[in-house]
Amino acid sequence: MSKSDGRPMWKSVQSSTYNMLERLLEQKTAVNLYSVEHGRIDTLSSSDWELMKNLTQVLKFFYEAMLDLSFDDACISIVIPLIALLNRKLQFRDENESKVMRSMKTKLHESMNRRFAYVQGHAALITLTLLDPRFKNTYLNSEEVDIAIMEIENHMRIYADNSRETAGTSDQGPSSSYRLSPYQKDGGLWDVHDKSTSQAIQSSDASDKDDLSTQVKKNIEMYLAQQRLQRNGDIYSYWDCSPFVFKKGGSKILTRSSDNCF
DSSP states (O other): OOOGGGGOOHHHGHHHHHHHHHHHTTTTHHHHHHHHHHHHHOOOHHHHHHHHHHHHHHHHHHHHHHHHHTTTTTTTGHHHHHHHHHHHHOOOOOOOOOHHHHHHHHHHHHHHHHHHHHHEEEOOHHHHHOOOTTTTTTOOOOHHHHHHHHHHHHHHHHHHHHHHHHHOOSSSSSSSEEEEEEOOOOTTHHHHHHTTTOOEOOOOOOOOOOHHHHHHHHHHHHHHHSSOOTTSSSSSHHHHHOOOOHHHHTGGGGGSSGGGGO
């Protein structure tokens, strides 16, 4: 695995256990044949091979998560969705699953909850997840959405204060309106957004606390009502065409590296 594929070399070491087991399973026939031909070599039993197969299936999900986090353009907003999906996989129980596998999944699940306990209530991570058009509120509960709305409102209040200071004595404030526009057809990437209806929202005086709060909530409702962007979609192009309130809050903070979470 090289730098040319977009993943740093040091992170490939983390997948060594998974890769080793996967390759050993691929060479199962050759390993057994070598053991028979040369003798005096302890062979793996059928139950050993089955356990290895099941273990590889579980580790595969962590391997995929590692790859998603290792890309150079990975966003911090992917952390909460990955944790939720990993927990979902670990909580799944197959009726034919062995006690060993059940125990391993349980321990992995408990370990993950301890390791990522800080994510619960982490305002920045929650807000970033909501602002990612690929995920929005899919992996957030109502309380977490409220936390994100408050963070966005605070961000806009600070921006409004800075804008007034920059404007000085000028009576003309920021742009009087902004629009959440439907995307024009550009191949197949933006098809899910072409059906969205363009709606104009008139901005109010940012110095009025109640008006700003209402403005943010209305924009959030519009944003969440739209269909999510495809998982492999370009989130930065998305924000270039998005409302001003989200463009300021989305395009910049989503560029933070996912490494900052760990």
